Amino acid sequence: MTMAPARTSAQPNGQVARTPADGAPPIIETRGLRKAYGGVVALDGLDLIVPRASVGLLGANGAGKTTLIRTLLGLSKPTKGTGRVVGYDILTQGTQLRQHVGYMPEAEGLPSGTTAADFVGHMAEMSGLPARAARQRAADVLYQVGLAEERYRLIKGFSTGMRQRVKLATAIVHDPDLVFLDEPTAGLDPQGREEMLELVERIYRTMGIAVVFSSHILEDIERICDYVVILDNGRLVTSQPLAGIGDVQGTLVVQIEGDLAAFSSLLVERGYQVERGKDDMALNDLIVHFTDDEVYDAIRDAAVRLNASLRSLRSGSRTLEDIYLGDVGAMREAQDVVS
């Protein structure tokens, strides 16, 4: 896992100095966080400790992602529980917290009759920056998001992708420690989505601003995040580094056309531990555990010896999709049993 670049001041050449943040305090901490709207529980006792990272907030629509973000920003009062974001209490220090945290809302919402520079500069002032510094920051940040030339044009003439970039610029114009991005790729075409993901990646890797990236698209989170928080129906499914949960070290999944038992025996004779696939869909899979690179030769030799066709050979690592489906499924099953 590529852990967070800790915040440092700018270097004389304008580049950000990056230092590892191991041991840095968590950016988000919650304890028993609960939010209910009447009888509907949107967040159900979340206990979170999230390190400074590029964090993916994953969940289906209605899982509680936006409610969690709004609660962490101090905009929505939790029914129960406490929390701290970049060191500020979400219940009592909302206005101070929001000076150091940025937010890009999901909803389309930019004033059409103003220029990008004017609106982004105004948002910087609203975050406490003096007027002159706000104008300067607006110009810098609009350059960073690729709108340097367009900054004096009225927003109403902007495409969806450009509007998303303006929203992103408003979220980082005050140089926050952490930025919440609520579905930033929603409504974008493939090229726009690609560019938005690049920008989000830059915010964390180059600018050193920790990111919480809310999405229901697994691929986006897998690509740019180091850490994942998965929610389902307001409950925490998992919160851990992405690199850790996906890896099943030293495992291959083999599919052959031929005698599975004999193939398995030949590999066992070579000293490998072999088991049959457990799921209904994987009964013809052989899962081979290995510790050296000779395993590929052993599989080839066994196939030649039994005259078996090798149909597929892939790493046993779980994808984020496997994890999501597996963990969310397990959690729902457990709830069904309890109820």
Next chain:
Amino acid sequence: MQQPPVPSLSLAAADARYGEVFDRGYAHYDGKRLGRRHAWWALTVYSMKRAMGIRKSWTAKIIPFLLYLAAIIPAIVMIGLVALVPRAEIASYPQYFEAIFLIAWIFAATVAPEMLCVDRREHTLPFYFARSITRFDYVFAKLAATILLMATLTVLPVVILWLGRQLVADSPGQAMRTHLDDLGKVVLIGVMLALVAGVAGLAVSSITPRKAVAVAIIVIGYLMLTSIAHAAFAASDGNWRRYLIFMSPIDLFLGLIEGLFPSRELDQHLVGLANFPIEVYLLYMIALAVIGVLFIRWRYAPND
């Protein structure tokens, strides 16, 4: 639309040619962070500018500036006239207020919807509430912006009139000292007009995201209330009619003006019949403003 390119991350200086623009990197902000009060004031000033059409197209500036001119130019012309023709008659303060009342009300109908409706219609509120202000700071910034703008239109012309009257006197210094209480009275009336019209305009604007609807309600509401009060006054008799003054915005202000600058010219009208003490008018106006503010605050209260 063609997407503008994202600046490249790494253009090595060594590869750069003369005049080539290369990535200037990202610099963190290490300056002052002025906090909530600064944010509140920034929103107030920005809202005033937007309502006046500043940094917007020229068409957005026409109505507010025309209304300003309509309220201020007569005062300046009158002072100029008196300076040139010393015996010329100029409007009294009550006459001037009566003349600008409708202008002030239309100004409120122009400014207040611009303050609130646009943010609701264009869904920009999440951007504001994610900053270092609360929902109530937002409401009070909009109130301050509206009342300050309104006050420039309701107070400034009569202050110019007062100043002009004293400056054309034989002894301006002496005249100023003698008529200082008049200044206090016109400022009080102007501030109350700004407060009531501004809050009423904002209260109406808080119920709809559509500017045109808000403008229509503010203008038609004024006309309806005044017409109903006058019709009821004319169609009936009895002492109860004096309470109709609390229904008609213009008569309410004329009642206050009559109390501060007694003229007895309105004895046959609703204002003359009502004849309440000044304190009653002031308290009623303040109560209206407080109710309006509480209503707007409720409209912007968190819904969870």
